[in-house]
Amino acid sequence: MRISYLHGGSIPSLFANGVHVMRMCDAFAAAGHDITLYSMPGPDPAEDPYTYYGVSNRFPIRLVAAPGHTPNGYWQRADTIRRMVARGPRPDIVYGRDPYALSVLADLAPFVYEVHQLRKDLVPVGTERKLLGKPGLARVVAITHALAGDLRKKYEDLGTLPILVAPDCADPPGPTATTRAPQLPGRPDVPRVGYVGHLYDGRGIGLVLDLADRFPGLDFHLVGGTAEDRARWEKACRASHVYFHGHRPPSALPAYYGLFDVVLAPYETKVYTWGRLGETGRWASPMKVFEYMSHGLPMIASDLPVLREVLQNGVNCLLRPPEDPEAWAEALGELVADGALRRRLGDEARRQVLERYTWRRRADDVLADIGLPDRTGTGEAGLPK
Structure with missing residues (x-):
């Protein structure tokens, strides 16, 4: 055709x-x-x-x-x-x-x-x-x-x-996903929490920084964002174990996913596009979520009606209310402590992508x-x- x-x-x-x-x-x-x-x-x-x-x-x-x-x-x-x-x-x-x-x-x-x-x-x-x-x-x-x-x-x-x-x-990870891995800053012997995506308003970056304050024993890595947004959030960040990596070409992202132990999708109820030109939280289908899933990563995501079209709490992720940082902290602590839970959630997420959600x-x-x-x-x- x-x-x-x-x-x-x-x-x-x-x-x-x-x-x-x-x-x-x-x-x-x-x-x-x-x-x-x-x-x-x-x-x-x-x-x-x-x-x-x-x-x-x-x-x-x-x-x-x-x-x-x-x-x-x-x-x-x-x-x-x-x-x-x-x-x-x-x-x-x-x-x-x-x-x-x-x-x-x-x-x-x-x-x-x-x-x-x-x-x-x-x-x-x-x-x-x-x-x-x-x-x-x-x-x-x-x-x-x-x-x-x-x-x-x-x-x-x-x-x-x-x-x-x-x-x-999302595309299933190819052979490049396990090669040319970047050298991440931080401590080599502590779990890494990852966020990949833009840093616009409504993406929950404030919640990520709140979690970082609660978990000094973890390293947090944020990949993505314009130079302007990155500078704004770096200025607001108080923790030395949070690392902003800025924008990376989409072809480079698979190498980052393999370095994270837990990933976050902390969308707020209102999710804005660049420059707050549009608000799409009611209808969003974030590619980031499917990419996390395709790499078999254990994810904590916002418990929003539109995300529940794909995500199931305790099945392919953990869902928590975006306005409840205590609940997110509880979920993060649970995932870090329970390797079997991480593997179960990640394996099921990967299986669902391969079965239902490939490009x-x-x-x-x-x-x-x-x-x-x-x-x-x-x-x-x-x-x-």
Whole structure:
């Protein structure tokens, strides 16, 4: 199947959406599809995106900048992408998270719209509603059941939307996960507690630092975050056994996972994106959680309804209320003291990822049973030939 993937963000970048998009394109390519990614250019044009993200397949990436980061600029960029795609060969499916580009390309082929939050930023108002009403809509992919329910409620006047719930995923650790391990600072003979991800508001970094104050006998390592966020939290940190490692390329992260004894996913009830531009706590499906699971790491995570779609207390992790540091301290102490519990939780988490939550399986699921245009010329579903 020939797929045009439309991404409204940049490649490469510091942000999780770039990781998600590259993993999906890599999985489509691994499944035998002819995939071309249309993205914004990243800040460093010399950075090789395939190496940066650690993907296995070198699918084509077309970088298309917007003439200004404004709605009008995004619409102009969408027109540019349409001209590029229309020059052919014509795609069988247009797939993406960019509602501007999807709106402009919606008549070229059946399209799949992937959604990670309710969009309130699109201009003009009603852009998403109009997109969901187009006849070429083949599927809406939502990352959680909570988001799917809110989409149905918001657009109930459009009838039954073709929504598929597909959580985020992780790749099983490859051979690079046990090589080129970084030399971590700290004490070599004490357990290590890890956190991997951004340091934005709502990610529970204050809770991590609180746990560090309670457990001077453990070392805490935080991997990720912009330079600005890292400096802010380093200033707030009082403990000498907390180490901030800053942003690392996604391809480098597997080597860190193997060095941690326990990992944390301390999401608060409100989880903000970069610059507090959006709040996604109600609908989140964090890739970090699945990566922890894929490496068989014992995890303590926030007991939130959306995370309970995947996580089960005492089965694949320990769940604790994000507002209760005493409960988190109790859980951390229990995990550090009980090696059998750590192994049981980690083994079951890994098993569930391999069975249910790989990127390759997700790539197959989101395209399953989608009809292709009739190349004989009769057309399908009213799509123009």
